[in-house]
Amino acid sequence: MAASTIAPASYRPPGALDAARALEPYSGRWDHRLAAHLLRRAGFGGSPADVERLAAMPPSAAVESLVRFPDSSALPAAPAGLEVQPLPPRGLYRGFAQGMAADQSTVDARKAFQMQNNRTRRQNLIAMQTWWLERMISSPAPLQEKMTLFWHGHFTSSPEKQTTAQELLAQNQLFRAYALGNVRDLTLHVSQDPAMLRYLDNNVNVKAHPNENYARELMELFTLGIGNYTEQDIRESARAFTGWSFQREPDGSGRFVDHPYQHDDGTKTFLGRSGNFSGNDVVQIIFEQPAAARFFARKLLAFFVYDDPEPQLVDRVAALLGRSGFELLPVMATLLRSNVFFSERAYRALVKSPVEFVVGTHQLFGVAEVRLPELGALRAMGQTLFYPPNVKGWDGGSAWLNSQTVLTRENFANAVAQNPMMTQTADWLVPTLRTMDPQRIAATLTDALLQGDVSPAARAQLIAYLGGAGQAALSQLSGENVDQRVRAAAYLTMAMPAYQLE
């Protein structure tokens, strides 16, 4: 058994930060290894051809090609065939909330309705997840999808409170539209987003009965973090959000509605200021707090650079956010181009999330379609799209890694390698396959999947597994056996620890 290294106190990379030069443009050696690093972080890894294309440009042009989103309008903007959640027949639930007894035919009718309701919900969720994953795999603007995923895990909403697929889709499109937009504007839109209004109960936050759920999470998890506001600030800002609700449209979508008669018009004192504040004012005041810039800086660094970033680094990125007025594009352009981003300390310093693992593997093996069992695999890996575990989103990092999730990752990689079409869709593999040379096949696999981040011993073992150093070994096997060896070698390359890291 290896020496136990479980759960160090922090996953900040070892070594010292050069804070003064951290955000200056990187000017060191530029190769396909660093181009792949950029594409893993600002996208999902891409294919070997995508990596080569970036490696052939100067780093500044490579970053520009990612932050200036190429046109992605050729992709389907919404999943096909979303159904409208059925409404119960009139009177079916009369007396239900009061716990009144119902006769057998009513109970049966309710059960039938519930089954229909659940079926629609499940079908819609499958359609939504498939659509988004396929978008991530095929989009010419991978950073647009990566940022959409970032916001999805940040401004969390889930179908738990009977939110419709159409509402969650609209929220997803909002995240995509504001992918590298203004964070303050996005926060205001999120505060008026029907899926969010429902998920955090602002639709029942009214003057007579304020509900603090949204106000609390807005500050704790979405913008400021604990310690930067008081319980009194929560109560006061909840009053400011009273009356913000939504109306369900016949097509299942929601429309934001501001009910003035349910809004508390009194004076509120919030974060040291007083006035008849609305939800809009609350968002503006929040973004005037220095804690807001630091909060987003820390979250962006932990998602794109490394865990537990140093306070000096957080402060520098926070200053960028302040200078840009929370416009994200220039901040991300600087960050993705920076010394700290391309430093050895940041390289493979993050654990791939399940979505990154699955989407990246699809891109590598040239498989555009997502099949139903993969959605189940993603759930078992701990990440169900449109279903974050709680309002805090996915913890990430070491929380992705346990026996169950790692087994599911490996079995998924095995299934991809065993896909009958693999030896054709992975076009980078085809020319080497013809050589029947174990050394060249092993080199191609470790280059494409790991950019050569493999030990000499593992490389030798992979070659031995493929039949040894000589060409003769593979040539003597039947075609079927060669095929099996290559598939298993591809899988085993993905089983190396480096493949779990980005």
Place this chain on the structure above:
Amino acid sequence: MSGLSVVGSFDSVFAQALAQTPLPGLPGAADRVLVVINFQGGNDGLNTVVPFGNPDYYRYRPSIGIPPSDVLRIDEAVGLNPNLAPFKRLYDAGKVAIVQGVGYPDPDHSHFRSTEIWQTATPKSYATTGWVGRYLDEAGLPKDNLFNGVALANVLPELMIAQNTDVPAIDALRGYGLNSDRNSGSRDAFHEFARDTTVPFRSPYLAHVAEIEDHAQRGAQELPKLVAGYKTQAAYPATALGRSLALAAQIVGSKLGTRVVYVQHGSFDTHVTQKQTQDRLLADFGSAIAAFYDDLAAHGNDGRVLTMTFSEFGRRVAENASRGTDHGEAAPVFLIGGGVKGGLYGDHPDLARLNMGNLAFTTDFRSVYATVLERWLGRPSLAIVGGAFPTLAALA
């Protein structure tokens, strides 16, 4: 891991205390198991252990209060939610201790933070390990056993995060294994590659990934063989909780050396129309826990398994206008099975003296943990719960 900053002082207190001499072992403690059930989302304690003898309860809850005639009476003041009938039978048999009014000072109303407080047992600082994780680290359990702790969940809960113990999180036995292990060549190669960390890059996660891959392969090879001989002998409900407790009984009954099993149930976050959700979840809990102890008893294991429930908080005393309740504070904790001296413990929180609309706690949750650690698992609690907390008489 949380994104919160880490305060080092707690861990150093913990390290110092580790050097203390452990308690002399309790007789039989080496065979004992603790099962922890997390009622996720904040279960409403007032509609679980109902103070039906108190008119204030009905005043605060005109529409969701449970009528006295429906309550499963314990005494003239409190009784159980009517959906807990099988659980009430365990209570009547003396197998359940109900600790009332459990909470902690300066309660936090955030799901995340309060869950973290309950799981790390550190209300005033941010610890990187859970209280069960610290127990697993310090209990001197065999280092080569992969199943000292088992989480029946697809994400490892903070409670079981340890410094030096890898706790597998197992969603279900089916599908628990490497498909590539069917081929001996790939099995052996995986074994080597997963341990190969002599790579041309540095990553703070590399050793961790390698170790988990190695554990995952070995654990998955061993677990199905180890539990294969077990026959379930109870009718569990066909729910996630029923399946989890059936697997927990199988693990306990298969002598894997497992000391703690984590199970989760919920979500109880009943802001709107509370009754339907809570009724369903409590009914599920009642029948699943009864089946669990039937199954354990059929294998002679009921005496060596203690089950403890917890939830990140109770709920606001007054119902809200949506027939639900908002995040609150103190709530009851159940101790079930082995070692339990049945009955009510701690005072029911005073409905006439609320803390800004919430129940003030009467028993610190760390007293419950200390009780479980010292009186059941036979370990000193000081370092694990970060202070000296009195134990309760609820365990023999």
